[in-house]
Amino acid sequence: MTVFGMDIHSFYLTILLVSGCITVLYIFFGDVLDAVGEGIVFLNPALILSFITFFSASGYILEVITSLSSILIIVISVITAFILDTILHFFVLVPLSSAEESLSYTEESLKGRVGKIIIPIPDDGFGEIIIESKSGTISKPVASYENTPIEEGTQVLVIEVEKGVLHVVPYEDLDTEQS
Structure with missing residues (x-):
């Protein structure tokens, strides 16, 4: 069977090589195309490229190792x-996209x-704070919101963030005080 003037083996192999090259380019420059697939799931470029790659790879392999008709091989490949x-x-x-969101944080x-x-x-200086989170420990520079000294080991509440510095006040947990 010939497609576009090429025998079917060459057609599958050409499609496989082209889609492989485009996939490598997508890996490097994919952020530009991510906006296309944002609202419409079936237009996700990664899924389209992988479909073409799977189709051409399975078609080529089936053409080489079997004696089935080319039409049947196309159906099986699809x-x-x-x-x-x-x-x-x-x-x-899907798991990668949800994991990416859960590991990040904003100030x-x-x-x-x-x-x-x-x-x-x-007084009127900077220290350092650690905040425990599900994705690990966050360490940030910190200043007192009221410009008063705060000792090491004190639990504090973050009030605001300004230029990457957290401004905090001492925190008293009411549940532990009532016990």
Whole structure:
């Protein structure tokens, strides 16, 4: 069978090489194309490229190792690519996208969090705080909100963030005081 003047083996191999090269380019420059797939899930460039790669790879392999008709091989390749693409989407891309969001934080999200002073804050000076989170420990520079010294080991509440410095006040947990 010939497609676009090429035999089917060469067609599958050409599509495989081109989609592989585009996939490598997408890895490096994919942030530009991510806006395209933002609202419409089935237009995700990673899924489209992987479908084309799976289709051409399975088609080439089936053409080389079997004696099935080319039309049947195309149908089998489309079904195989669809199944592999679905597996890739639900078991790799969806968990990765949700994990990426859960591990990040913004400085604004630190407002209202409780941390512990590890380097004491002098009058009108700076110290250091650690804040425990699900993704690990966050260490940031800190200053007293009221410009008063705060000792090492004191639990503090983050009031505001200004130019990367957390401004804090000593924190008293009401639940532990009532016990």
